[in-house]
Amino acid sequence: MIDLRSDTVTLPAPEMRRAIADAALGDEQKREDPTVLALERRVAALLGQEAAVFLPTATMANQIALKLHGRPGDVLLAEETSHVLVYEYGGAAAHAGLVTMGLPGPNGRVTSEQIRTASAPSSKIADQRATVLSLENTHNNAGGRVWPPAEIEEVVATARELGLAVHLDGARLLNAAAALEVEPASIAARFDTVTLCLSKGLGCPLGALLAGSKELIERAWREKHLFGGAMRQAGIVAAAGVYALDHNVERLADDHARARRLAESMDAAGIPVDVGRVETNFVQIDLAPLGLERTEALLRLREAGVGLSATIHPTVVRAVTHLGIGDEDIERAAELIPLALRARVTAS
Numbered sequence: 466m467i468d469l470r471s472d473t474v475t476l477p478a479p480e481m482r483r484a485i486a487d488a489a490l491g492d493e494q495k496r497e498d499p500t501v502l503a504l505e506r507r508v509a510a511l512l513g514q515e516a517a518v519f520l521p522t523a524t525m526a527n528q529i530a531l532k533l534h535g536r537p538g539d540v541l542l543a544e545e546t547s548h549v550l551v552y553e554y555g556g557a558a559a560h561a562g563l564v565t566m567g568l569p570g571p572n573g574r575v576t577s578e579q580i581r582t583a584s585a586p587s588s589k590i591a592d593q594r595a596t597v598l599s600l601e602n603t604h605n606n607a608g609g610r611v612w613p614p615a616e617i618e619e620v621v622a623t624a625r626e627l628g629l630a631v632h633l634d635g636a637r638l639l640n641a642a643a644a645l646e647v648e649p650a651s652i653a654a655r656f657d658t659v660t661l662c663l664s665k666g667l668g669c670p671l672g673a674l675l676a677g678s679k680e681l682i683e684r685a686w687r688e689k690h691l692f693g694g695a696m697r698q699a700g701i702v703a704a705a706g707v708y709a710l711d712h713n714v715e716r717l718a719d720d721h722a723r724a725r726r727l728a729e730s731m732d733a734a735g736i737p738v739d740v741g742r743v744e745t746n747f748v749q750i751d752l753a754p755l756g757l758e759r760t761e762a763l764l765r766l767r768e769a770g771v772g773l774s775a776t777i778h779p780t781v782v783r784a785v786t787h788l789g790i791g792d793e794d795i796e797r798a799a800e801l802i803p804l805a806l807r808a809r810v811t812a813s
């Protein structure tokens with residue numbers, strides 16, 4: 466199967482496995498694992514932050530960040546389909562006691578005006594105040610959309626003016642940086658905390674980092690213990706991260722070019738794809754005009770030998786490119802997808 470369900474399906478290549486096998490190790494919980502320490506320093510510098518802490522998942526990184534920025538009863542502002550709101554099982558409430566306010570944001574982006582309105586104090590004395598803003602770049606549910614630099618800069622500046630802490634769910638930040646052809650730090654340095662995921666476009670089996678000031682990351686360590694995320698010889702997986710930063714960053718642009726090529730081919734074949742919205746490694750197909758139901762469409766695609774996946778939008782499915790997908794896979798998928806989707810239309 467040509468597996469385009471997600472960029473999380475990648476398996477470590479032989480060279481990455483060799484880096485894992487050769488990793489220098491120590492007790493991570495005692496901060497003695499040299500490979501983890503090297504990865505943390507490297508990612509902090511990459512993101513323009515003072516420090517970083519290695520964690521098993523990006524979800525844990527986001528959740529720890531939210532705990533650092535808010536007290537129970539405080540309000541978290543985020544775009545309403547963002548990962549922290551829809552895929553983290555209410556962790557913001559469960560772990561940090563935050564009240565979440567989801568703001569509508571076409572393309573996954575919210576505006577300064579929305580943030581101003583949402584953080585205006587109410588007339589009550591017992592005030593529930595917005596204290597945290599979380600942004601996502603690239604934005605998963607918007608289809609891998611990228612924040613234009615001037616826009617994210619303005620929104621963060623507004624949040625700061627209003628006294629909000631700002632967190633960036635940059636699970637796919639390196640995709641955003643590649644798409645914009647900018648240094649990741651030029652986006653990430655303005656945030657209080659930044660999540661970076663290793664197990665998506667970077668192709669590692671697992672791992673994520675939370676970056677921020679020395680003071681915040683020191684506080685994050687306490688939460689890491691509390692979440693049960695303080696590990697032992699974690700260099701065994703951090704080594705994959707170091708390898709990925711050396712070998713898998715520049716190639717993200719290839720994933721983007723392949724996604725675009727797939728979108729253009731499908732568009733030419735009459736499949737409802739908005740090519741203009743393909744900015745990184747996601748291609749969204751709207752099944753509504755085809756009169757196809759999602760489960761049926763995904764089944765037909767799978768039978769044809771292509772794996773796509775559902776999205777939060779009931780009529781939209783997605784194809785995601787990654788390092789397990791080459792040019793030939795794209796050519797083949799561009800033939801198979803229209804055939805599989807149209808077969809149903811013709812039959813009905």
Ligand SMILES: Cc1ncc(COP(=O)(O)O)c(C=O)c1O
Binds near residue numbers: 522524527548603664
């Ligand atoms: C934007 C975003 N943030 C966070 C995560 C969580 O990543 P993990 O599976 O490592 O917890 C994901 C995973 O898909 C994501 O897309």
